[in-house]
Amino acid sequence: MKTLVSFFSAQSRKTADLATALAFVLGADRYEFKPDPPYTPExxxxxxxxxxxxxxxxxxxxxxxxxxxxxxxxxxxxxxGFPIWWGAIPLAVKSFCKGYNWTGKRVCVFVSGWDDVSRFAEILQPYMEGAEILDVKLFKGPNTPEFRRWAEALKT
Ligand SMILES: Cc1cc2nc3c(=O)[nH]c(=O)nc-3n(C[C@H](O)[C@H](O)[C@H](O)COP(=O)(O)O)c2cc1C
Incomplete structure (x- = not known):
């Protein structure tokens, strides 16, 4: 099975750290997407x-x-992977998803931040038609037991 770890990370590279750790554990390809032009700190x-x-x-x-x-x-x-923005999914993520054919893909979502992600699968689904969203999980960082357990369980 071929796995891709795709992610958006802006403010403090927290999502990038999660993505790097996940790609390493899974032996997966890693792809960072950015808006055009990329965000500046301003x-x-x-x-x-x-x-x-x-x-x-x-x-x-x-x-x-x-x-x-x-x-x-x-x-x-x-x-x-992506950070929570205003309790919601950043537009860069929805825009990225809209650009690809998701039919038959199995998708796991990892989110960086501190909010509620319980509706994220439902909100993302129209931007990735045909995908099977298996999981949406919120993590504080790659060095937490929750994240390590989750990543290990995805090894197949
Ligand atoms: C525009 C904007 C809005 C944000 N809104 C939230 C929020 O509603 N809830 C939250 O927990 N964090 C919020 N944050 C903080 C980031 O989601 C959080 O720090 C995240 O871990 C940063 O990930 P990154 O370093 O990969 O960008 C916001 C950050 C930005 C830039």
């Missing part, structure tokens, strides 16, 4: 009403994503 300053993230959140339109996974169809299983 873009992420959510305390500023004029910051790019606030303008994008207000518009709620999908945004351009840099680059492309050429062999996406080769993967049976896709891990999707």
């Amino acid at each position: 873009d992420l300053d959510y305390n500023n009403p004029d910051a790019r993230v606030n303008r994008e959140a207000k518009a709620q339109a999908l945004i351009p994503i840099q680059g492309r996974i050429e062999n996406f169809e080769a993967y049976d299983r896709v891990m999707l």
Whole structure:
């Protein structure tokens, strides 16, 4: 079975750390996606009403994503990682998902932050039609027992 660990990480590379650890444990390929152009620290300053993230959140339109996974169809299983933004899924994630054919993919979602993710599978599903979302889990970091147990259990 071929597994891809795809992820978006912006503020403090916390999701990137989770993705790196997961890709290592699973022996999987790792792919980081970014908006086009990538976010600068000023873009992420959510305390500023004029910051790019606030303008994008207000518009709620999908945004351009840099680059492309050429062999996406080769993967049976896709891990999707991202931080929680305003208790929700960042637009970069929805925009990334919309760009691929998810039919038949098995998907596990890992989220970095401290909020409620109980509705995330339902919210993501329309952006990845045909995917089977098996799991959505929230983690504080790669060095927690919860994360290590979860990653080990995904080894097959
Ligand atoms: C625009 C924005 C909104 C955020 N909103 C939340 C939130 O609602 N709940 C939360 O727990 N963290 C929130 N955070 C913090 C990040 O989700 C959290 O620090 C995450 O672990 C960062 O992951 P990263 O370093 O991979 O970007 C927000 C961060 C940003 C930039």
